Amino acid sequence: MSDLNLNQIQDRLNELFISYGERKLIFWFDPKKEFEEDIDNGVIQLKNARIKKIDAHTQFLTKRFFELEDKENNYLIYAPFQRLSDEDNNNHLLSLLKYSTLFNADRISLVMNQLEIPTELHEVMVQYSAFFSAKTRIADFQKVTSGVIQTKEEFETKLMAVVTKANAPQLYSVVQALFVEYSLRENRLYSQLEKYGLLETFWGAIFKYYGFQSEQPTIQKLVLCFYSNAFFGQLGYQNLPMNLKEYEVIEQTNAIVSFMDLFMNDSRYREAYDNLSQEVYQLINGERILSKITIEELVRSDTFEFIHQRIIQYYINQLLSGDSTAVVGGLTMQEVVLYKERSHFGGKYHHHYQVVLNAQKLLNLLGQLNIRQLSNVLLHYEEESFVIDQYYRKFIWHLDQISNQDNFLELQGLVEKEYKVFLDEISYAWNNLLYLDERPSLLDFYDSHARKKMKTVVIISDALRYEAAKELQMVLQKDKKYSTKMETNFTVLPSVTEFGKAALLKSRNEKLDYVNDFEIKINDISTTGTINRDKILKNKNPNSLAVTYDEVISKGNAKELRELFNGLEVIYLYHDQIDRTGDHGQEHQVFDAVQKTIDELTLLLPRISNGANIYRFIITSDHGFLYRRSKVEEHEKIENPSFDESDRVERRFIISNHQYKEVGITSMKLGDVLKNADARYVHYPETATIFKKKGGGQNYVHGGSSPQELLVPVLEISIARGSSAKEQTKVQLMTTKRKVIGLSLSLEFYQTDAVSESITKAQYQLYFEDETGNRISNEQAYYADSDSTAASDRFTNFTFDFINRKYDSQEKVYLIMKDAQTNVEIDRVEFVVDNPFAGDFDFGF
Numbered sequence: 001m002s003d004l005n006l007n008q009i010q011d012r013l014n015e016l017f018i019s020y021g022e023r024k025l026i027f028w029f030d031p032k033k034e035f036e037e038d039i040d041n042g043v044i045q046l047k048n049a050r051i052k053k054i055d056a057h058t059q060f061l062t063k064r065f066f067e068l069e070d071k072e073n074n075y076l077i078y079a080p081f082q083r084l085s086d087e088d089n090n091n092h093l094l095s096l097l098k099y100s101t102l103f104n105a106d107r108i109s110l111v112m113n114q115l116e117i118p119t120e121l122h123e124v125m126v127q128y129s130a131f132f133s134a135k136t137r138i139a140d141f142q143k144v145t146s147g148v149i150q151t152k153e154e155f156e157t158k159l160m161a162v163v164t165k166a167n168a169p170q171l172y173s174v175v176q177a178l179f180v181e182y183s184l185r186e187n188r189l190y191s192q193l194e195k196y197g198l199l200e201t202f203w204g205a206i207f208k209y210y211g212f213q214s215e216q217p218t219i220q221k222l223v224l225c226f227y228s229n230a231f232f233g234q235l236g237y238q239n240l241p242m243n244l245k246e247y248e249v250i251e252q253t254n255a256i257v258s259f260m261d262l263f264m265n266d267s268r269y270r271e272a273y274d275n276l277s278q279e280v281y282q283l284i285n286g287e288r289i290l291s292k293i294t295i296e297e298l299v300r301s302d303t304f305e306f307i308h309q310r311i312i313q314y315y316i317n318q319l320l321s322g323d324s325t326a327v328v329g330g331l332t333m334q335e336v337v338l339y340k341e342r343s344h345f346g347g348k349y350h351h352h353y354q355v356v357l358n359a360q361k362l363l364n365l366l367g368q369l370n371i372r373q374l375s376n377v378l379l380h381y382e383e384e385s386f387v388i389d390q391y392y393r394k395f396i397w398h399l400d401q402i403s404n405q406d407n408f409l410e411l412q413g414l415v416e417k418e419y420k421v422f423l424d425e426i427s428y429a430w431n432n433l434l435y436l437d438e439r440p441s442l443l444d445f446y447d448s449h450a451r452k453k454m455k456t457v458v459i460i461s462d463a464l465r466y467e468a469a470k471e472l473q474m475v476l477q478k479d480k481k482y483s484t485k486m487e488t489n490f491t492v493l494p495s496v497t498e499f500g501k502a503a504l505l506k507s508r509n510e511k512l513d514y515v516n517d518f519e520i521k522i523n524d525i526s527t528t529g530t531i532n533r534d535k536i537l538k539n540k541n542p543n544s545l546a547v548t549y550d551e552v553i554s555k556g557n558a559k560e561l562r563e564l565f566n567g568l569e570v571i572y573l574y575h576d577q578i579d580r581t582g583d584h585g586q587e588h589q590v591f592d593a594v595q596k597t598i599d600e601l602t603l604l605l606p607r608i609s610n611g612a613n614i615y616r617f618i619i620t621s622d623h624g625f626l627y628r629r630s631k632v633e634e635h636e637k638i639e640n641p642s643f644d645e646s647d648r649v650e651r652r653f654i655i656s657n658h659q660y661k662e663v664g665i666t667s668m669k670l671g672d673v674l675k676n677a678d679a680r681y682v683h684y685p686e687t688a689t690i691f692k693k694k695g696g697g698q699n700y701v702h703g704g705s706s707p708q709e710l711l712v713p714v715l716e717i718s719i720a721r722g723s724s725a726k727e728q729t730k731v732q733l734m735t736t737k738r739k740v741i742g743l744s745l746s747l748e749f750y751q752t753d754a755v756s757e758s759i760t761k762a763q764y765q766l767y768f769e770d771e772t773g774n775r776i777s778n779e780q781a782y783y784a785d786s787d788s789t790a791a792s793d794r795f796t797n798f799t800f801d802f803i804n805r806k807y808d809s810q811e812k813v814y815l816i817m818k819d820a821q822t823n824v825e826i827d828r829v830e831f832v833v834d835n836p837f838a839g840d841f842d843f844g845f
Contacts, residue, residue, distance in 0.1 A: 009035075009105050010044050012113055016101065017048040017074050024049070024074045025066065025100040027093075031082040035105060039078050049074035056081040059092040066096060076103075108132065115142055117149055124152050128159060131196045137162060144169040146772060154806065156201045163196055164189045167268070168774040171205050172259055172803045175222070176269060182219045183272040183279075190219060209804040210256055211249030221247070227280040229253050230260035231303035235293070244284060254743060258801030260303070261778035264344045273344075277304050296329035299336055302343035311340065312349065315356040316411050324364040333360050342781055354398040355408060359415050362391035366418050371425045377433055381707045382466070382488060385426065389467040389708060392419050396629050397591040416630040423626065423688035427706040431666055431686045434705060436673065439490045442503035442622075442712065443512070443675055446540070449618055449714065450570050451507070456616045457571045457608060460504060461597055462497060462579035463702065465624030469713030472598045472619065476605070476717060480727070480758055487714040491623045493673045493682045494653035494703040495710050497579060500622025502527040504572070505536050512674055514655075517648065533572060543568050549575040549600070552608065561611035571614075575601065582625060587700035590627050609719045617717040624709045625702040626652075626688055632698045638664050640691050641683075651690040652703035654683040664689070666705070728762040729753045729784045731817065733827075734795070739834040740813060743802050747815070751784040751794035761785035763820035768800055768813050768831070776803045776813060781820065807833045 016026055026049075030036065038044055039053055052075050054062045066075070077100070084091035103109070108125045111117075111132050117125065125132070132138055140162045149155050158169045164181075166173035181189045193199050207213040212225045225247035228240055233253040240248040249256060264273045280286070281304045290298065290306060295314045298307050315333060318326040328336055337353045340346050346353075365388055374380050395415055399408060440448060450458055464472075466488065476482045491500045502520040505527055506512045513521050519528065523539070526532045534546035545568050552573060555561045565571060577600065581593035601619060608614050640649055641660035648655040659667055659681045666686050671678035684704040685691070702709045734748040749766075753759045762784045768777035780798040788794060807813075815829040 006038060006043060008110065012110065013076060013103065014047050016103065017046060019048070019074065023072060025077060025096065026103050027077045027079060027097060027100050028103045028105065029079045029081070029083040030105065033080045036080045046076060049076050051076045051078060053078045063092055063096060111138060115145060117155070121149065121152060121155055124155055128196060131159060156198065157205070159196070160193065160198055160202055163192045163198060170774060170803065170805050171209060172262070172805065175259065176263055178219050179223060179263070179276060180269060180272040182223060183275045209252070211252030212247070214246070223276055224280055224283060225249065226256050226260055227277065227303060228284060229256045231301055233257040234301040234303060235297045241289065254801055255804040258778050258803060261801065262775060262803070265779045274305070281306060299329055299331070299339065302345055305345045305348065308340060308345055308349040312352050312356055313407060315360070316407065319356065319359055319363060320410060320414060324360050324367060333357060342783065351398040351401040355395055355402070358391045358395040358398065359411055362388055362395060362415060363418060366422055371429050374429065377426065377429045378438055381426065381711070386467045386470060388422055390471060393591050393594060397595060400592065416628060419628060423628070423706065427687045430707050431705055436490055439488050442489050442491050442500060443506050445489060445504050445620065446507045454616050455569055455614055456618060457573055457614055459573045459575055459601065459617060459619045460501065461575040461577070461601065461619065461621055463582065463623060463625050464578060464597060464621040464713065465708055466711045466713050468594050468598065469619065469715050472601060473715055475598060475602055477757065478760055481720050483718040485716045489712050489714050490710055491712045493668070493684065493705060494650070494655065495623035496703045497622050498528065504620070504622065505533060507540055512676060514670065514674065514678060530574060537570060537572060541570055544570040546572045546574070549573060558611035561608065565612040565614060582627070582700035583697070585696065587627065587697060590700050605717065605719070615719045615721060619713065619715040619717065621712045623702050624712060625700060626706060626708050627700045629699065632690065636689055637692045638685055638689050640693065641665065649691060649693060650703050651693055651698065651701045652684060654691065656681055656683065727759055729755060729759050731764055731782055731784050733815065733829055738829070738831045740802070740831050741834050743804060744799060746797055746799045749782060749796050749798065751786055754789050754794065755785055755787040765818040765820050766798060767816055768802065769816055770813050777801060809833065
């Protein structure tokens, strides 16, 4: 008797004899007669069948019995002899066997029965019997099996998936697992393939589906093959250079490109992909290869991180040579940067690309601008040239985010030089044409803007200059609930905190006096400090409040905010991020403070609006500022003309009882600025230069009359009650045919709405997966950001390359459309694999 569990055999046989009215015959050939004694002794008992033992020499009698004598009952036909071949003329049981089931009682057969593997694969099971010697591996195999395994290839692929702990029972997933292992300098999974006799099978499948073969194949060689062919495949080449010929696959290039696209865009494998990319780059002498490929071609590839470095250096060289309008492959720098930042390695080089892009925008605009020919410097600055300050700020801010700036030093020098010329020229032209009554003064702000019947929060952000407020306005306009209106005021001279904040508090019937140093009074009340400012506001309107940003932020909930603002009409909220940074020995970080200010104010508005039910805001400032990163040389400074110790001398202004008429200095009576009888003079440079003065703080300055210092924003914001955020534009699949007939499929999509004030841009992820959720194609990023009102401009085509594996005829696959920001699936479109070679379709080449 066999050592197998007879109860297990009996239970399995009883399962096989469960029928639904049809007679069932099951043959059990036992050439070793291991179970003959058990059968003879009636050890095995069946519930729904009889047992009949037959002899090899009584085939005719057996046939007669089942075909004539008993045609109703179920039978287990036990045959203690070797089954005759179907080709043997003496096999008279063949007709019975054709409509009967075969049963085997060896361990492999029992496992096959458990896993529902067809008997045709018995020899294959025997070949891999070592794998099935452990219950844990059997259980793992069962987990990856859905449906009946039909072929040896499918069976072996699942074996490899279990052995390599692949995420899906597909060849591509096995390769992914081995690539990850190799990136970690480990070899355990690959050794398991060898242990269970799967290496030859693995490399055979690699050759069949990816075209790679080698006399001595290794995972390193496979990695080299995939990365090399993917790189040149992205460039449109199938042939590899001579030094890489051993890795060339020719016909399966698309399959490799598809695999690599899937590999690089799967967050689970990002680290492995990046590590392998760097290794391959070194092994194939990537620097030498890239040096022979044009920039136009490199723009199309993202296989290696160093491609970005090459493109960025190309643009740096172009800008240094004076070409600020470089077009690559028909694409502007803006278009190339947008494309490359969205690619796999693009995130690492976001700041690098933004440095060159903002440098290009600044240099290009400065190359077109002739300030001396401007008839209205003020209007031009408000509408156009303010962006030069934005470009410079963003250039420096992004540069500060880069740890190694060596490659940008020369470009920074050029930008600094050109920006300084711009600051000097626009300041000079501005001062020659300056009339303080061209724009309302901050002295009139309270009466013009704060004295309203509607509850208003006036946010005074210290040193928020005009260009930064324009960016803030652009950010707010992306939200449907905000309506914005930008006006400008002139702050008073000198353009510093104590003067600007005092001006914002004054009404027409109040007296403003500059006492000395930093002391300014309104109706004999000091304007320094929140307590005094609150008193001044309440004197005009008892339902007023002066409060700091920190006090508001400290309120933990809506109830506390409502209690703070309840019954009020005018709220002055003081925010100080930029000036606090620039004036306190941290001027190097002032542009970072600008960005923080934009972020903080963007979050502050809904916090107050939702918490305290306030729907009108005004964001303004006390003054602007000048800042440039390069060192201020001595020859760039103006000699201090002051001889009176009572003079107040600062970097950008001098207040004196005397009028200093020196070259490069302009002055006016302080009383003319403050609209009082003050006879003192305020002096300021005609350009962006500074007065010589001991001490630090020479790069971040204010107090002068440049547009960057004098022009302050008055950004009025209305928030619609009960309004919601803007809607995202949506995408729609336009291709009507829902069939997949090859490895590559091109589909057309449509952006339903143009980006506008009420519709925001969106980003979607598009890819295919099978019924079990395994991804089977590359992923396309759809940036729905067109603002064209012409519908024809909002169509986009994408090509999907499918994983090269076996597909069943009429197999269902699904196009997945996900919101890239929320990762929420917005649509799932069913496609069918349309195959004329039913049951044997593997997209093979």
